[in-house]
Amino acid sequence: MDNNVTGFSRRGFLKSGGGVLAGMMIPAGVKGLFVKEKASISVDVNDVRGMVAPEIYGQFIEHLGRAIYGGIFDESTGHFRQDVLSAVKQLNTPLMRYPGGTVTKIYHWKDGVGPVDKRPVRRNLIWGGEDSNHFGTDEFMQYSAEIGAAPFLTVNMNTGTPEEASDWVEYCNANGNSYFATLRKTNGHAAPYQVKYWGLGNEEAAKEDAGLLQNPGDYIKRAWYFAKLMKLQDPGIKLVLVGDTDEWNRKVLQEMHPVCDFISLHLYAGTQPGKPASLFSSIAAMEKRIEETAKLIHELTPEKVENFNKWYRFPCRQKPVKIALDEWGIWESGGTGDYGLEVKYNWNHALGVATFFNIFHRHADVIGMATWAQTVNVLAPIMTDKERLYLQTIYYPMLMYRQLCGDRSVAVKVEGPTFEGNPALDVSATTKEGVLTLAVVNRDPKEDIEIALNKRGDWKVYVLNAPGTAVENTFGQDVVVHGERVLKGGSYTAPAHSISFLRINI
Numbered sequence: 001m002d003n004n005v006t007g008f009s010r011r012g013f014l015k016s017g018g019g020v021l022a023g024m025m026i027p028a029g030v031k032g033l034f035v036k037e038k039a040s041i042s043v044d045v046n047d048v049r050g051m052v053a054p055e056i057y058g059q060f061i062e063h064l065g066r067a068i069y070g071g072i073f074d075e076s077t078g079h080f081r082q083d084v085l086s087a088v089k090q091l092n093t094p095l096m097r098y099p100g101g102t103v104t105k106i107y108h109w110k111d112g113v114g115p116v117d118k119r120p121v122r123r124n125l126i127w128g129g130e131d132s133n134h135f136g137t138d139e140f141m142q143y144s145a146e147i148g149a150a151p152f153l154t155v156n157m158n159t160g161t162p163e164e165a166s167d168w169v170e171y172c173n174a175n176g177n178s179y180f181a182t183l184r185k186t187n188g189h190a191a192p193y194q195v196k197y198w199g200l201g202n203e204e205a206a207k208e209d210a211g212l213l214q215n216p217g218d219y220i221k222r223a224w225y226f227a228k229l230m231k232l233q234d235p236g237i238k239l240v241l242v243g244d245t246d247e248w249n250r251k252v253l254q255e256m257h258p259v260c261d262f263i264s265l266h267l268y269a270g271t272q273p274g275k276p277a278s279l280f281s282s283i284a285a286m287e288k289r290i291e292e293t294a295k296l297i298h299e300l301t302p303e304k305v306e307n308f309n310k311w312y313r314f315p316c317r318q319k320p321v322k323i324a325l326d327e328w329g330i331w332e333s334g335g336t337g338d339y340g341l342e343v344k345y346n347w348n349h350a351l352g353v354a355t356f357f358n359i360f361h362r363h364a365d366v367i368g369m370a371t372w373a374q375t376v377n378v379l380a381p382i383m384t385d386k387e388r389l390y391l392q393t394i395y396y397p398m399l400m401y402r403q404l405c406g407d408r409s410v411a412v413k414v415e416g417p418t419f420e421g422n423p424a425l426d427v428s429a430t431t432k433e434g435v436l437t438l439a440v441v442n443r444d445p446k447e448d449i450e451i452a453l454n455k456r457g458d459w460k461v462y463v464l465n466a467p468g469t470a471v472e473n474t475f476g477q478d479v480v481v482h483g484e485r486v487l488k489g490g491s492y493t494a495p496a497h498s499i500s501f502l503r504i505n506i
């Protein structure tokens with residue numbers, strides 16, 4: 001890339017008033033003079049776009065390949081793998097989705113509770129192999145508690161029944177002497193688990209999975225039945241309804257919005273062979289999907305439900321409908337393991353993950369949760385062999401966004417260079433307890449970008465980077481470089497292919 005400034009704003013982005021904290025001026029008509037690319041970021045901390053739900057930093061595990069057995073759980077000892085547990089714990093995820101994914105469509109929760117040696121071994125008809133059921137509901141609840149995450153369960157709407165789903169709610173949440181509450185107690189768990197989030201199926205438009213052909217009308221009919229029996233068990237549960245195309249979503253929202261706390265979207269980005277920058281175009285297309293779905297929600301669903309018939313015998317939703325990105329991630333071909341799902345992630349993918357988080361911040365008003373698919377070995381930040389583990393590049397933005405970003409998304413505008421059709425910089429601005437955090441991703445593989453900081457004071461800067469965009473971690477090798485420094489304002493140069501968190505008291 002040369003140093004031309006075409007495409008920049010030729011005006012300063014400086015607003016008067018206290019809101020704008022970072023910005024720069026580029027002299028009109030200047031081309032080719034700068035050593036570095038230049039950009040402007042303007043922030044208005046008084047223009048709050050939404051509260052960032054902590055649940056956007058969720059994770060997902062599925063009975064698939066080495067995700068649970070060999071990843072989370074060690075069959076040879078019958079215990080959680082401690083090395084994996086501490087790596088997952090460190091991620092500090094607030095939400096964990098289970099047991100699928102596609103496997104939900106053949107998964108029967110009753111196989112996975114009770115004395116371990118009495119649990120049936122089932123064939124995993126979706127992903128292959130056998131499932132010992134040694135990791136089931138109670139183990140999942142224990143795992144969630146150990147990592148400090150709220151559990152999120154998806155119910156089987158294909159080979160399962162509404163009654164089975166309702167029994168699962170009873171097993172998890174009831175506190176009386178009823179059959180399934182007693183069964184949980186007999187299994188050694190006196191206190192109810194209070195599972196709040198329940199997914200009504202998974203990708204129910206995909207007839208390839210378990211063979212049940214569902215159009216939106218079929219899904220709506222079944223989902224009402226499931227919702228009803230589950231809510232009668234516990235009226236406080238929050239339901240995630242399956243989304244798909246706009247046409248599907250439109251019908252589901254129209255018919256089911258009174259009980260739809262979340263409508264789900266599954267977003268997997270990918271890279272075209274030999275074109276690393278295409279990952280960012282793919283992610284940009286996903287931001288559009290989020291915007292389109294948000295538009296439908298606003299068009300079709302009232303913030304507050306009126307006149308919900310009392311004879312449903314449970315309350316309607318109390319809050320506006322939100323989007324659940326209950327599977328999001330980067331899915332590349334060429335992986336190993338079952339269905340090629342053990343994907344190696346390089347540093348470009350870490351820049352992609354950071355971009356996704358910025359998108360979630362920018363759309364905080366409508367995104368209620370997001371669970372990265374998945375956690376260990378399958379499309380995962382954590383990889384294992386029998387004895388060891390390593391953290392993939394993508395682990396680090398997951399870790400840092402949770403630690404450093406605020407819970408209030410504020411307006412941010414970026415003007416700067418592009419590379420291969422994408423803006424080089426992707427930025428989110430959040431605040432919390434008087435601290436502004438700018439999360440700045442410079443996706444350009446070659447050019448540093450200078451950003452003026454016209455707010456004086458101590459900017460604390462944390463930088464994640466790597467020697468290049470194609471580098472990857474593996475056992476015994478971690479290529480990710482962590483930096484920290486303090487700036488006094490003036491300007492900040494975001495290094496090529498870096499993720500920077502710039503923080504200042506406001």
Ligand code: AHR
Pocket residue numbers: 062100101102103202203327373374379
């Ligand atoms: O995450 C892997 C698979 O991707 C899930 O099982 C399915 O829901 C999605 O298509």
